[in-house]
Amino acid sequence: MKRIPASTLLAALALAACGQSPSGGPERVSTAEASEAFCRPTPNGRQMTGCYLTVRATGDDRLVSVSSPIAGRVEIHESRMEGGMMMMAELTEGLPLPAGQPIELKPGGNHIMLLGVTEPLTTGQTVPLTLRFEVADPVEVVAEVRQPAAE
Template structure:
């Protein structure tokens, strides 16, 4: 009776376990896509508050080629428009600018899209980004071409993907706001705008 019960339970559980594996596989497979000499990995974004109009996307882009390339555009259906931006903070003033000519990816080098620096900007979000979702984003390079990846949505205020090296993803607080300039929940994009005085 006990063995029969265990066999029956395993038969019922097996499809659920298989489904869970299949659901998680696409997110894992997205880490490390290559097009030409370019490899894109560590892709993620942050969850946004309900009324947020914008959000940021981040990634590590490695150029294994002998010549420079450029990230020239980004595109995603989650927003009215998707742009490449740079954020800087000078004398406590936060400034954002669109990189209309793209962003250089040096030969045999790495470009990091990260909070407080270069990033993908989702303008005019059609719906809030929710933790755990996957956001399809197409990155286009001048020489290598285009690659589409699923950016995993991390918690509001995250400083990196959940599997990040520093182990501090998801941390929030005033100190973090000053360190990365992004604030909590994409504050630079959705709540304050360009050229805003930081706290």
């Protein structure tokens, strides 16, 4: 049985206490998952559409960006009522994800906007999305193109 010097064990414990792994990289304290992903078909003559999903992180985290090879740009948006009008704005700081809470991105609320879509999206196609987080590793999602279910 190989003996490990006490100084090596103490160094590993000190690194763990500082949020560092023994290899020197950041220790991941959150993982993330996404489900129920879909994107709306693109409206005729438009090169943008919304995508929706539910995301959950195991630790406090933040969805900081989304990318897709079928769009020139992807933004995380919020929708809110202002003066009786629905307003939409980019969440430039990302979307907070409290530990363990499912966060639903849905029509009329927070959502993902695909801008500069390269080809029209029609019902039945799929859209690859890569979600990037402040802490958790990126998550690859395949979203179905369809209309949202009627409320």
